Amino acid sequence: MGTEGYVPIFLRLNQKYTAAGMYFTYTLILGLGLLLTLPYYIVRFRKYLPTLPDRLGFPSLPPLQHAVWVHAVSVGEVKAVEKLVERLRGQFPGKPLLVSTATPTGQQLARERRDIIDHTFYFPIDLPFCVRRAVDRVNPQMVIIAETEIWPNFLRICRSKQIPVVMINGRISDKSFPRYRLVRRWLRRVFADYMILGMQSEMDRKRIEEIGADPQKVTVFGNLKYDVVGSSRVLDATLAKLLQSWSLAPRHANRFDQVEELVKQRGLGCVRRTRLVERTAGLKPGGYIHQILLLDTIGELAAAFQYATVVFMGGSLVPKGGHNVLEPARHQKPIIFGPHMENFRDMACLFLDAKAAVQIQNAAELAPAVERLLADPHHASELGRRARAIVEQNTGATDRVLRFLRPVEAGR
Secondary structure, three states, X not given: OOOHHHHHHHOOOOOOOOHHHHHHHHHHHHHHHHHHHHHHHHHHOHHHHHHHXXXXXXXXXXXXXOEEEEEOOOHXXXXXXXXXXXXXXXXXXXXXXXXXXXXXXXXXXXXXXXXXXXXXXXXXXXXXXXXXXXXXXXXXXXXXXXXXXXXXXXXXXXXXOOOOEEEEEEOOOOOOHHHHXXXXXXXXHHHOOOOEEEEOOHHHHHHHHHOOOOHHHEEEOOOHHHHOOOOOOOXXXXXXXXXXXXXXXXXXXXXXXXHHHHHHHOOXXXXXXXXXXXXXXXXXXOOOOOEEEEOOOOOOHHHHHHHOOOEEEOOOOOOOOOOOOHHHHHOOOOEEEOOOOHHHHHHHHHHHHOOOOEEOOOHHHHHHHHHHHXXXXXXXXXXHHHHHHHHHHOOOHHHHHHHHHHHHHHHO
């Protein structure tokens, strides 16, 4: 149930059920759903097949004792907890530090931090036998879950083993809030298995209390994404040159081919990041001007923002919820986004109130907005300066989480 869309599928349970009955019904529906959809996912997402042992509760891990387990679903969450993980390494120097993810891209990013992370693996399917095996294997002292991940069986088993589970960076989106309210009686029981529910904002705090969380277990840590470690990645000279022209960075890897084809259909040249050497060999300086650079790699976008003149955040012209504006803000870049920033509601409002970003209402307004910023470097620079100031003013969530974890450690 970690993704919000599962709520109406798995949790519309009759209110007369006992807690045991609700857990049984949830597990039954989840299990049947997985069996029915497994053939589709095997065909559609074959890249996930190697992850099945981990998801079934058989992670390739050595025997562990008193581990600190951090769960971060995908790339965005892994980046959000990076600074926290670095600090946890210092706060718990003698304990194994593990990071689990749900997506291969998130896993790839986590594996790049072997300097601070001892082990990485995929989070188990929320079926009791899968969860129990994984928890016994990891043997965690505590579990820290980034964002609003609500896995009833996982939480219940951790509580039965007296393993504290802490939510950080929690949020309740506009889209999921009405759905959660339909099952608040069930959620009240599930939320009780969290030791603390750390939310991003006061609105998120109020919403999670309204859908069943005990107010004494809810606090506002803030948004860890403001504390994200800046990219230290050095880009090669050819890539840096191409970034001075137009660049596209699709959100998901399965969109790379489709986006490349769309660019070509419009009569434009397209250079994929992974094919730079073969496509740009022999080109003279300035020969890239009519090329669109397609970033089809993971982890390079944050460093690429430093070369931008104007940044448009995709996923915001259509009801997709938008994307995180903080990476271009750290580089003091002028930012444009559309009307659909529901996944970053508070952040978008903060930037707009501070006149640190430009919001457009439809696709027809995008080109004129870009042209205005290109024609007025002073205004563009001022937008970037204000954006950077917002990032600096809102850091500190990581410190608040760590201050809470110290008494948890002392208590154990």
